[in-house]
Amino acid sequence: MFDHIRFVLVETSLPANIGSAARAMKTMGLHALHLVAPKTLPDDSATALAAGADDLLEQAPIHPDLSSAIADCTLVIGMSARARRLDWPQLNLDEMAALLLRTDAKVAILFGSERSGLTNPQLQACHYHVHIPSDPSFSSLNLAAAVQIVAFVLRDHALKIGVTPKISNQASKVTQQDMEALLDHFQTTLTAIQVINPQHPRDTLARLQRLLLRAQLDPAEIGLLHSILQAVDKLGML
Amino acid sequence: MFDHIRFVLVETSLPANIGSAARAMKTMGLHALHLVAPKTLPDDSATALAAGADDLLEQAPIHPDLSSAIADCTLVIGMSARARRLDWPQLNLDEMAALLLRTDAKVAILFGSERSGLTNPQLQACHYHVHIPSDPSFSSLNLAAAVQIVAFVLRDHALKIGVTPKISNQASKVTQQDMEALLDHFQTTLTAIQVINPQHPRDTLARLQRLLLRAQLDPAEIGLLHSILQAVDKLGML
Numbered sequence: 461m462f463d464h465i466r467f468v469l470v471e472t473s474l475p476a477n478i479g480s481a482a483r484a485m486k487t488m489g490l491h492a493l494h495l496v497a498p499k500t501l502p503d504d505s506a507t508a509l510a511a512g513a514d515d516l517l518e519q520a521p522i523h524p525d526l527s528s529a530i531a532d533c534t535l536v537i538g539m540s541a542r543a544r545r546l547d548w549p550q551l552n553l554d555e556m557a558a559l560l561l562r563t564d565a566k567v568a569i570l571f572g573s574e575r576s577g578l579t580n581p582q583l584q585a586c587h588y589h590v591h592i593p594s595d596p597s598f599s600s601l602n603l604a605a606a607v608q609i610v611a612f613v614l615r616d617h618a619l620k621i622g623v624t625p626k627i628s629n630q631a632s633k634v635t636q637q638d639m640e641a642l643l644d645h646f647q648t649t650l651t652a653i654q655v656i657n658p659q660h661p662r663d664t665l666a667r668l669q670r671l672l673l674r675a676q677l678d679p680a681e682i683g684l685l686h687s688i689l690q691a692v693d694k695l696g697m698l
Numbered sequence: 699m700f701d702h703i704r705f706v707l708v709e710t711s712l713p714a715n716i717g718s719a720a721r722a723m724k725t726m727g728l729h730a731l732h733l734v735a736p737k738t739l740p741d742d743s744a745t746a747l748a749a750g751a752d753d754l755l756e757q758a759p760i761h762p763d764l765s766s767a768i769a770d771c772t773l774v775i776g777m778s779a780r781a782r783r784l785d786w787p788q789l790n791l792d793e794m795a796a797l798l799l800r801t802d803a804k805v806a807i808l809f810g811s812e813r814s815g816l817t818n819p820q821l822q823a824c825h826y827h828v829h830i831p832s833d834p835s836f837s838s839l840n841l842a843a844a845v846q847i848v849a850f851v852l853r854d855h856a857l858k859i860g861v862t863p864k865i866s867n868q869a870s871k872v873t874q875q876d877m878e879a880l881l882d883h884f885q886t887t888l889t890a891i892q893v894i895n896p897q898h899p900r901d902t903l904a905r906l907q908r909l910l911l912r913a914q915l916d917p918a919e920i921g922l923l924h925s926i927l928q929a930v931d932k933l934g935m936l
Binding site (some may be wrong): 483487602 | 722832838840853891905915918930934
């Protein structure tokens, strides 16, 4: 599904962030991680935080510069910390996902360093810039958190446009007859124990009916309520 | 915009994850963090990873148990690591965001421990379960990454729909405390009339709890159910 998409971490400082990014990708079904000139090569802290995504780390090509990491790509997206830092074609996350899921281009998504994000020359190597709409008063997204959001949006869109199995409606097995029988039972029992005034039975019953309909009971729950009422009935006969 | 929504981290093991979660929330404009029985109180590693979101950490109430963290909440959402672990009302992330952005209920979103997520009793305290659709073959989402995704989805929906006036939620007047009192009454009464086997009380009660939460009772309905149970109680004393 995502074989044509690689995530490229550019000049990352902390190996821990590389590990967390690998884990974030893998949870969303993305597997192609590329590193450009990391300040420190992935180490034990990266592997620890990858938490089972160390296969992505081990397979990640390490490039000396950005050019080499995107040489064979035909569509390059740059994650930009600020909206419209350069006057450049912009996509929002939804537009990005829609584009990437229908293209057969080889795609690179670039994430800049923790401290300063992508530099202007790096941003200028991109076809589009994408900005994650964080709170302007605190926009300090962690690198792995940004990777997690982008990977999630891709997966979320893929699941929405893909064929997803429908969950069957549990309420569908309860007929109107079942509900009427249950309400009759409530009426009989609650009249016997004088919760319902036989002169004005409808009000309490109507309130119960509204509550039970709203709950969309399943057949087992109908059975449970009958058995509770039966226990009360028996008590009344003692 | 999000003043009515708190994120509740339950029995978190690693202070670093609490710090990362605080940062993840704040980048998306969410500020109410609550902690339930953290294995280690937030410390320097939490503050370091909060990276400017330490105000959320400092203001975060620390509760001895889940009940106290959600006592005043009227809508409780549990993040579930697996889809349909219990047969319980489910929302997907979009449905959750749509619901939370139009309700004026006081909302808690629960995140379980790193190792095992929310326990079954914790999940049973929720009105809805929400599952992040990770890759089934590697669903190991980091706690702070899950917080980041949920916070992002909330912000993303809010930005898409714009600022809209809150509509009132009929369920909004029923607190978690009211529900607990009602369930306690059911337990006492149904045990007395032997619907509940005192050796295995949880199954019947859990089924009733699920049904009653799904019905989103209003205060008058809570009163009606108490009065029915009282009538049964009286009958037992004859």
